[in-house]
Amino acid sequence: MSARDNILARVRRGLNLPGDVPGAERSEVLRAINDNARGPRPTYGWTDHAERFSLRSKMLSTTVDRVATLNDAPAAVVRYLNELKLPLNAVAWPALSAMPWSATGLGLEFRGAKDSDLVGITGAFCAIAETGSLMLLSGPDTPAAVSLLPETHIAILDVSRIVPGMEEAWTLLKSQQSAVPRAVNFISGPSRTADIEQTIIIGAHGPYRVHVILVG
Amino acid sequence: MRVGLFVTCLVDLMRPRIGFATLKLLQNSGCEVVVPEGQTCCGQPGFNSGDRESGRLLAQRFLKDFESFDYVVIPSGSCTGMIRHHYAQLFPADPALQKRINALSARTYELTQFLHTVLHIQNLHSSFKGNITYHDSCSGLRELGIKLQPRQLIGQVAGAQLREMEKPETCCGFGGAFSIKLGDIASRMADNKCQDVQASGADAIVGGDLGCLLNIEGRLRRMGDESTQVLHVAEVLVGPEALADLGED
Amino acid sequence: MLLTSFSFKSNVKKKLVDPVLQKNMKRFGGRFVIARAEVMKEVDNLEDIRVAAAAIRDGILANLDSYLITFEERAQARGTTVHWAETAQDVNRILIEIAKANGVRKIVKSKSMVSEESGLNDAVAAADMQVIETDLGEYILQLADEPPSHIIAPAIHKNVEEVAELFSKHHHTPRQTNIPALCREAREQLRPHFISADMGISGGNFLIAETGSVVIVTNEGNGRMVTTLPKIHVAITGIEKVLPTLNDLSTILRLLPRSATGQSITNYVSMLTGPKGADDVDGPEQSHIILVDSGRSRLLGTELQRALRCIRCGACMNHCPVYQNIGGHAYGWVYPGPIGAVLTPSYVGLKNALDLPQASTLCGACEVVCPVKIPLPELMRVLREQSFEQRLRPWSERFSIGVWRTMANHPRVYARFAQVAARLLHLMGGKKGLLHWLPGLDGWTDGRDMPAPTGKTFRELYAKRKS
Structure with a gap:
């Protein structure tokens, strides 16, 4: 017998379930998965998702800017980089290549990220008001490492994509994608560690800065 | 009744x-x-x-x-x-x-x-001179939800001032046989408790479980503290006159 | 990991007089407690969520085989290779086989407590491959050649001076004691390894049956690195870590970071499903999951099954007054604190960790904070019962309990004995009423006086008064 069969048999024996392989329980389990019940959550005491998202983001040390239209976002990116005296070269998601970047004078490359990239620009699939988290899906036009390797991560997000909680994010994902992508990353502020003396330090292996530009 | x-x-x-x-x-x-x-x-x-x-x-x-x-x-x-x-x-x-x-x-x-x-006692006719700090014994606190009751009752004792210690809900290290089987840890826990008691500036440490009180008293005395009184809450609530009258001998 | 749980008592003696450890535990130990209490104020229905989370975990355990089969099917459908490890040794063997088959030379690793169970790093090193821990705490301990002392803050027992020493010695850099600078130094040391490694190993906080995914909950970003950059990703996790659905994950995530570090949410929650697609520009080419039993299935169907609800937040140890005083190493294995006092005897054998279930006053602080409501004191008591029934406890202990039981069940004998004891001990207590030493009770009197009885028993005085 294989290790797999041994383990599963031990599990069944332990649980006192009849036979060697699951029968009716298997369909019960599949039904429970399909039912996909939602659990309790804390009272959501806000009405404006964008406002809540911004508030929670700031608590996570994410900075937030807001512009009226998507065409205003490139200028907001430059403004942010200039303010912090950060390099004007960046790697960006290929998915963002159609935006009006040319007038900004930014040196942009639309590709996956390399170790030497200092600024990464991404969109987000959606964001979560409850926690101030961005939800990013990996894909050919949305490579995962752009939000990870550079020291600065800038994300552009339409306010209509801010959902109340994680459950709504999953519902949105299922309604718009045929399957979950290779990587779903919920990003909640710049990377951090408290492994030395329980002291919170912003900037561990991932970005030191996360800046969100809300659109709309 | x-x-x-x-x-x-x-x-x-x-x-x-x-x-x-x-x-x-x-x-x-x-x-x-x-x-x-x-x-x-x-x-x-x-x-x-x-x-x-x-x-x-x-x-x-x-x-x-x-x-x-x-x-x-x-x-x-x-x-x-x-x-x-x-x-x-x-x-x-x-x-x-x-x-x-x-x-x-x-x-x-x-x-x-x-x-x-149950009895809704409102007036105990008891007195105490000095500051009291109350230790919340674990079972009382976590199994029975005893927290406010003793404090409310001590509040009725004339002259008793409640001075909370820093971590009244932290275990004193008694734990029954634990206090003997793993005496090293128990003594250290009792020591932490005694330091909190002393830092509270209380004249008496009061609690509802004699096991904890013996543990705390034993550590206080070993530390050389002979002045901090260690009392069961019943002793405080009944008052000094009644206590004298109980006449153990 | 080298097991020293059988020498718990002597471990404790050493730890209680280790001045650096004692100072570090006092300075840092309480911070998680404060942070958790603060962040829980955000949750106005904490108890509802705890009840729901416990029910989710119980539901999985009750049909664990069906959930595992479903998870496996869906993970395989996405191109993940699922391996099954019956023992800790099997984990090492499977991992080394995957590595050898792919010519792996360098491995970067994010935190995996399960890999500590099997001593994976040593096995990999013995197979002539380099493995580098990348979680900052684990990295510090790899340099120090020490095991973790906490499941989410592995280097909590170390202070900045000790870290500075280690970095300077191993990196050949000037010694610095500024914490942000030390973090930057670790980042710069480890970045080239992330880029050049052939394999990434991670743990798995959860497996999602609905999607065949593994979820990791992290802060530093190293977990994302090791699951994104190397061409092979291997996740190692226990068979009990399944969750049915993404909605269940959402419920549990309201508790895990809050209970663990006092964060509303961790910086990263990453859900990984299969290897990269044909058009993807990043992600591993191979995705493997090793599902580990190694003693877990033995708990199913027993009173101890509830320990398998555990989501490894560490709140029980953070709030444990015993842990706070002795630190994690004294427990002598991977999982310290109350959950360790239950899991260690269960996984390595009760006789190898006999004192761990005794290492608690049963004060209940752990149970109150456990996000999945594991009745830890009750489970420690269950293990004490097993020790007693299997006659594993010392003869003297069993004998005294037997004598006490018989007397306590015979009130007249008991009363007589108490009368004599009260008198004798009262006399021994002298004027101050304190016993400085008592035969057989040196466990008490080594560190505390024993207040002496006042001389007569209650029942004696009461009988006299009534008459």
């Missing part, structure tokens, strides 16, 4: 005056108090050491001795917790017995719970 008093093994052996203080407090409130002779111990020492059989024997004994009373009162959160939360578990195969135990458990109260929640 007929009240059965379960004195506890530690009070019986070590500090009978806590038993008499409890008796007096109940009588002062108009209870008819009976102390059944057959009582020994709630069974916790054996139960927590892994000997279920001793738990079962003593649970049955307790049932026999106390089932006839309107209420049972115990000057210990730990013994009360044992009875309320663990007795019924000891007889998983005997639902009839469980039912009787549950009915009795529901009438079984720790002293301050009983005075506060």
